[in-house]
Amino acid sequence: MAVVTDRACDALGHAADAGVVSTAVELRDHPDRAAWDVALTEVVSDFAPDLVVTAGFMKILGPAFLGRFAGRIVNTHPALLPAFPGAHAVADALAYGVALTGSTVHLVDEGVDTGPILAQEAVRVLPDDDEAGLHERIKIVERRLLVEVVAAVAERGVVSDGRKAVIPSE
């Protein structure tokens, strides 16, 4: 129903091309992180979403946002959590030398990439992989996985005890 970003980026143009309203809430336009968190919460709340999806959203959501949308925020992360959380997952996986990494779709909680996992799919690391090449192969998987999970949650909801989450079967 809307695209909200934390910076000027291609996502705003993609949204416009798709006829979807979009706006940016930039940290630099606010006195501090807490004020940005409140402003972001108010902007997103005005769209009254049932579900918030963070896709390439490279900011840690704060207490105001989490309080308003707790249990209704889905994130996509380019690693097999709990391995390699944070903003540099693909580089970290390569540096570690894992043979397998992948994509994780999870509910967002007050931690960073610690929320209940909804879906995961592995991606093999190739001997000549660099960060860009591996990340692009992960993105191919995550674009499909995220759409599948969001569709399932939209249709059937999600049940979570805070550590584990289940999307009820058909």
Ligand SMILES: Nc1nc2c(c(=O)[nH]1)N[C@@H](CN(C=O)c1ccc(C(=O)N[C@@H](CCC(=O)O)C(=O)O)cc1)CN2
């Ligand atoms: N409260 C939460 N907020 C967000 C989560 C989460 O799990 N809990 N997931 C992120 C997405 N993400 C990983 O999937 C992620 C994005 C960014 C960072 C991070 O360290 N950001 C820094 C700034 C980094 C930068 O600007 O390059 C920051 O916010 O200060 C960690 C994890 C979405 N939000």
Ligand SMILES: NCC(=O)N[C@@H]1O[C@H](COP(=O)([O-])[O-])[C@@H](O)[C@H]1O
């Ligand atoms: N920790 C959060 C994180 O790393 N998110 C990742 O940023 C990429 C954005 O790709 P894009 O710019 O092509 O949409 C995606 O791979 C997403 O999983």
